[in-house]
Amino acid sequence: MKYLYYPGCSLEGTALEYNSSTRAFMQELGAELMEIEDWTCCGASAAEATSHLLSLALPACVLAKAEKMGGVEEILVPCSACYLNLKKVEEKIRKDPELLDKINIILAEEKLHLNGQVRVRHFLDVVANDVGPEKIFARVKKPFINLSIAPYYGCQCLRPYSVFDDPEEPRSMELIIKATGAKIHHWNMGGRCCGAAHMTTKPEVALELVAAILKAARGADAIVTVCPMCQMNLEAYQKKISGMCKEELGMPILYLPQFLGLALGLSEQDLRLDLNLSILKAFLGKWMLNLTSVNRNKNEIKN
Amino acid sequence: MNRLGKLESEQEPETAPAPVIDSLASIRDMVSTCIQCGTCTGSCPNAFAMDLTPRQLWYNVLRGEKETIFHSKTFSLCSVCYYCTLRCPRGLPLTEAMSALKQIAAKENLAPYKKSIRFYKSFMESVCRHGRVREMELMTLYFISMKSPFLPLQFAPLGMKLMGKGKISFEIPSKGNGALKAIFRKVEELEKKEEK
Numbered sequence: 001m002k003y004l005y006y007p008g009c010s011l012e013g014t015a016l017e018y019n020s021s022t023r024a025f026m027q028e029l030g031a032e033l034m035e036i037e038d039w040t041c042c043g044a045s046a047a048e049a050t051s052h053l054l055s056l057a058l059p060a061c062v063l064a065k066a067e068k069m070g071g072v073e074e075i076l077v078p079c080s081a082c083y084l085n086l087k088k089v090e091e092k093i094r095k096d097p098e099l100l101d102k103i104n105i106i107l108a109e110e111k112l113h114l115n116g117q118v119r120v121r122h123f124l125d126v127v128a129n130d131v132g133p134e135k136i137f138a139r140v141k142k143p144f145i146n147l148s149i150a151p152y153y154g155c156q157c158l159r160p161y162s163v164f165d166d167p168e169e170p171r172s173m174e175l176i177i178k179a180t181g182a183k184i185h186h187w188n189m190g191g192r193c194c195g196a197a198h199m200t201t202k203p204e205v206a207l208e209l210v211a212a213i214l215k216a217a218r219g220a221d222a223i224v225t226v227c228p229m230c231q232m233n234l235e236a237y238q239k240k241i242s243g244m245c246k247e248e249l250g251m252p253i254l255y256l257p258q259f260l261g262l263a264l265g266l267s268e269q270d271l272r273l274d275l276n277l278s279i280l281k282a283f284l285g286k287w288m289l290n291l292t293s294v295n296r297n298k299n300e301i302k303n
Numbered sequence: 304m305n306r307l308g309k310l311e312s313e314q315e316p317e318t319a320p321a322p323v324i325d326s327l328a329s330i331r332d333m334v335s336t337c338i339q340c341g342t343c344t345g346s347c348p349n350a351f352a353m354d355l356t357p358r359q360l361w362y363n364v365l366r367g368e369k370e371t372i373f374h375s376k377t378f379s380l381c382s383v384c385y386y387c388t389l390r391c392p393r394g395l396p397l398t399e400a401m402s403a404l405k406q407i408a409a410k411e412n413l414a415p416y417k418k419s420i421r422f423y424k425s426f427m428e429s430v431c432r433h434g435r436v437r438e439m440e441l442m443t444l445y446f447i448s449m450k451s452p453f454l455p456l457q458f459a460p461l462g463m464k465l466m467g468k469g470k471i472s473f474e475i476p477s478k479g480n481g482a483l484k485a486i487f488r489k490v491e492e493l494e495k496k497e498e499k
């Protein structure tokens with residue numbers, strides 16, 4: 001397995017741990033990631049809110065730089081916002097050669113050219129389909145026993161392009177979570193919106209959306225995410241939301257590769273658990289406790 | 304620089320929203336076959352906070368009611384979740400239409416959307432300067448453009464937490480190397496040509 005790699009801006013800042021854990025996890029599985037040279041921002045949701053053409057030109061810039069790398073034709077993208085922006089250009093230029101010409105006029109300013117040869121893949125797509133649950137199951141060293149996990153997909157890896165999952169009832173995380181021994185917390189919030197950048201400009205609205213998600217997660221031991229913005233919204237305001245709702249809604253939030261990495265026996269340092277904003281102590285404690293009691297049972301059987 | 308990247312802090316937003324260009328026409332085309340079924344409204348996670356429901360917004364777009372549309376918060380409350388686009392029985396590109404309304408508001412610098420516009424423009428300014436977003440610079444540019452001494456306090460607890468974790472560091476906004484300047488300039492040039 002060999003992929004081009006587009007970390008995106010958040011993975012160099014507030015989502016450093018998503019970057020570290022994605023790299024550590026993929027390396028453990030023997031995959032090679034080649035970071036796109038000199039990559040630039042995809043425009044996030046800001047470009048789309050200011051100029052349509054710019055919202056296509058910025059991701060196109062990234063795709064052109066990816067093509068320049070040569071050889072490898074798939075780009076692995078962990079951030080859902082980046083993923084959708086890049087995917088959108090991939091889809092649009094396939095159907096609209098005129099648009100491609102127009103984009104190339106813009107890219108020529110930077111001496112870049114886009115042919116449309118690279119395929120954009122979300123990290124979750126790669127884990128669910130290229131890696132697959134069997135491979136993960138076979139490598140689990142420290143299973144999650146009696147722990148229930150709420151899979152949170154968010155919007156932009158699911159919609160509007162249904163590439164690898166059902167955009168209404170996503171399930172692509174379930175088998176890979178189960179492969180670690182954990183149970184699925186069944187809920188209907190997996191594909192709900194967390195409010196995205198509203199958290200900065202319209203916090204009243206975003207806090208309501210996140211509160212509903214945290215409430216629905218009650219009973220789970222953790223929520224697992226695949227997007228830096230979802231992660232930030234779900235974990236950074238828990239105290240505030242608990243106060244607002246007058247009930248304790250604290251919940252451990254982990255990036256998918258952090259969660260899977262733990263089961264594979266990767267260290268907390270490699271997965272940068274120290275950077276998570278939610279409190280993971282109780283979750284990790286329960287995991288270790290269940291793990292040792294199972295080992296003890298096994299040993300008792302052997303004796 | 305240009306109207307996309309520039310903060311235009313010296314240029315105050317107009318008080319009365321009255322967009323000059325008739326860019327509504329292309330948005331009207333996007334929703335022309337709307338049957339007013341309300342599926343979009345029922346699917347929207349932000350509908351509870353909107354003054355016009357998405358269905359009502361499309362009705363006003365079809366009727367060309369600019370005043371109503373650009374006094375409403377509705378399109379600025381779209382968080383781009385694509386539920387309406389996915390579910391609309393007529394298959395209309397509704398999320399894109401919401402964004403097109405945001406683009407008009409940003410270009411015309413309409414006062415009711417000041418917060419979002421300044422945030423997005425701060426973002427694009429940071430991208431234009433450095434090629435990548437610098438999160439701390441983005442927030443600083445945003446605070447400066449909002450000219451509100453209390454706004455930073457609202458973000459202080461999270462900022463301190465992130466700084467404690469070494470995820471962000473103090474950053475004085477800088478000119479950067481203008482990494483994407485040429486692209487921004489060309490986009491603006493092409494867009495101006497199209498408007499004519």
Ligand code: SF4
Pocket residue numbers: 007008009010011040041042043044045079081082436
């Ligand atoms: S979506 Fe986020 S991370 Fe992706 S490139 Fe854009 S700003 Fe940077």
Ligand code: SF4
Pocket residue numbers: 080081153154155156157192193194195196197227229230382383384
């Ligand atoms: S869930 Fe939130 S951050 Fe994630 S994709 Fe949707 S809006 Fe974006």
Ligand code: SF4
Pocket residue numbers: 334336337338339340341342343344357358361390391392393394395397
């Ligand atoms: S879902 Fe589509 S057809 Fe129905 S009201 Fe909304 S825009 Fe119109």
Ligand code: SF4
Pocket residue numbers: 343346347348349350357380381382383384385386387388397398401
């Ligand atoms: S894309 Fe925007 S308008 Fe449509 S349902 Fe989502 S938030 Fe509402």
